[in-house]
Amino acid sequence: MDIFKNIFSSKKESSPILYSLMNIIELEKSSTEITIKNSGAILLKPTDIVQQTKFHDGIKNYTNTSISDEITEFNLQDDSHNITWAILKTETSPQLVQGIDKISNYVATLNMGDKMIGSVFIAKFHESKAYIICNYRTSKFYPFIPSGKETRNHELELDLGHLLETNKIPIENHINWYPLWGALI
Amino acid sequence: MTLKNNIGKDHALTLRMIFTGFLLFLTYIALFGILLFTGLPFGFVLIMGIGMVFFQYFFSDWLVLKTTRAKEVSESEAPKLHEIVTRLSLIAGIPKPRRIAIMDIEAPNAFATGRNKKKATIAVTTGLLNKLTDQELEGVIGHELAHIKNRDVAVMTWASLIVVIAGYLMQMMFWMSLFGGFGGGGRRGNGGQVWLMIMLAYVSIIVIYFISQLLTMALSRYRELAADRDGALITGNPMALASALQKISGQISKIPERDLRQVEHANAFFIIPALQGKSVAKLMSSHPDTEERIKRLRSIKNMIG
Numbered sequence: 001m002d003i004f005k006n007i008f009s010s011k012k013e014s015s016p017i018l019y020s021l022m023n024i025i026e027l028e029k030s031s032t033e034i035t036i037k038n039s040g041a042i043l044l045k046p047t048d049i050v051q052q053t054k055f056h057d058g059i060k061n062y063t064n065t066s067i068s069d070e071i072t073e074f075n076l077q078d079d080s081h082n083i084t085w086a087i088l089k090t091e092t093s094p095q096l097v098q099g100i101d102k103i104s105n106y107v108a109t110l111n112m113g114d115k116m117i118g119s120v121f122i123a124k125f126h127e128s129k130a131y132i133i134c135n136y137r138t139s140k141f142y143p144f145i146p147s148g149k150e151t152r153n154h155e156l157e158l159d160l161g162h163l164l165e166t167n168k169i170p171i172e173n174h175i176n177w178y179p180l181w182g183a184l185i
Numbered sequence: 186m187t188l189k190n191n192i193g194k195d196h197a198l199t200l201r202m203i204f205t206g207f208l209l210f211l212t213y214i215a216l217f218g219i220l221l222f223t224g225l226p227f228g229f230v231l232i233m234g235i236g237m238v239f240f241q242y243f244f245s246d247w248l249v250l251k252t253t254r255a256k257e258v259s260e261s262e263a264p265k266l267h268e269i270v271t272r273l274s275l276i277a278g279i280p281k282p283r284r285i286a287i288m289d290i291e292a293p294n295a296f297a298t299g300r301n302k303k304k305a306t307i308a309v310t311t312g313l314l315n316k317l318t319d320q321e322l323e324g325v326i327g328h329e330l331a332h333i334k335n336r337d338v339a340v341m342t343w344a345s346l347i348v349v350i351a352g353y354l355m356q357m358m359f360w361m362s363l364f365g366g367f368g369g370g371g372r373r374g375n376g377g378q379v380w381l382m383i384m385l386a387y388v389s390i391i392v393i394y395f396i397s398q399l400l401t402m403a404l405s406r407y408r409e410l411a412a413d414r415d416g417a418l419i420t421g422n423p424m425a426l427a428s429a430l431q432k433i434s435g436q437i438s439k440i441p442e443r444d445l446r447q448v449e450h451a452n453a454f455f456i457i458p459a460l461q462g463k464s465v466a467k468l469m470s471s472h473p474d475t476e477e478r479i480k481r482l483r484s485i486k487n488m489i490g
Binding site: 043045079081083117118133135154155158159161162165166174175176177178179180181 | 320427428431441442445479487
């Protein structure tokens with residue numbers, strides 16, 4: 001899984017994909033149109049119950065021992081798609097990016113990098129709740145802005161996509177802007 | 186100079202248009218050079234080609250409305266459409282188009298026609314009115330008004346004159362070659378030389394036809410990009426046009442409905458066609474790639490702020 005070695009190494013400077021989000025966090029200081037919230041999640045898809053237990057125990061142990069100072073809240077939840085959501089809350093959004101990066105790195109060191117689907121960040125964009133999803137398969141981001149029950153605000157998504165792209169965040173081709181209905185965060 | 190004036194200028198695009206126009210001019214010279222050199226009696230074809238283009242130029246609005254079965258609508262029949270056109274025309278600094286029409290077609294689309302600003306027509310489909318939001322509709326109307334403002338109908342009609350003439354010549358020479366119109370005196374002696382010269386002219390005309398076709402299409406794409414830019418400046422909302430383009434081009438239907446977690450196991454992310462002969466198709470297309478248009482609209486949005 002070279003891709004994960006590339007994306008998730010222990011050094012900040014060698015994890016350009018997730019850390020590109022810092023550009024948006026920087027933008028918050030001068031712009032009122034977007035705010036990145038201090039909570040996010042990593043989506044994991046274990047193949048079986050044994051792996052699921054290993055994930056749960058391993059991540060819990062890691063967050064309790066290695067990064068407990070950096071996160072204010074952590075919990076694991078499974079959704080109806082049998083996906084495990086590793087949900088983090090931090091005091092600041094840079095801490096959140098760092099926390100998600102560290103946990104993703106940890107999972108990759110367990111040789112289970114390919115079980116991670118991606119990570120999800122919450123933002124407020126033009127007064128709407130928006131998700132910024134990092135697809136670990138392609139190492140790219142895309143916006144998802146639900147506007148109702150299984151409907152999405154595409155115009156605003158385009159707008160957010162534009163904002164991300166102009167801030168040097170790698171953007172997924174729109175044919176891969178898969179929704180995350182009923183997100184747990 | 187205002188911010189709008191600064192944004193309104195895309196020097197690279199203007200240069201590309203001028204260069205394409207220059208190349209088109211060269212194809213005219215080449216074509217007439219061949220005709221003069223061979224001394225072939227092509228006067229009739231030239232008159233016919235020019236006549237066709239004149240007809241197209243003067244009657245394009247009538248012709249397009251007839252062929253698309255677009256129905257002119259009054260202010261009371263389509264108040265919202267009229268209001269948007271009136272308001273945006275005022276912002277664009279052009280007279281309100283003489284005719285506003287609706288085509289009863291489900292596919293969302295629109296066009297502007299007419300040889301000048303005063304005799305312009307804007308037509309939209311019912312699909313466009315039903316599927317677009319008000320802002321997206323404004324984006325499309327802004328784009329069409331920009332076509333009128335930039336005199337694109339006139340520019341493209343006259344730019345395509347060479348394609349029409351070269352096309353007629355090609356057909357004529359093809360039939361002449363079949364029925365011995367090149368002089369059946371045989372391929373020996375002078376007859377052979379004449380035959381060879383005519384064949385060379387024939388091949389050259391074919392080459393000119395394809396080159397001028399490519400150049401006309403390139404010019405059309407540049408005019409579309411300019412209309413996107415100017416339309417976005419008229420409405421002040423480039424992303425609304427971007428969103429409309431996605432709906433019109435059918436790309437919005439490509440935005441996945443299936444949840445990320447459902448497709449993940451199928452490795453759907455890897456199924457991204459990188460090249461599907463797009464490059465060749467692009468050259469022959471009268472409109473730029475939607476992705477490129479959206480990308481440019483995003484940049485304009487960035488400049489407007």
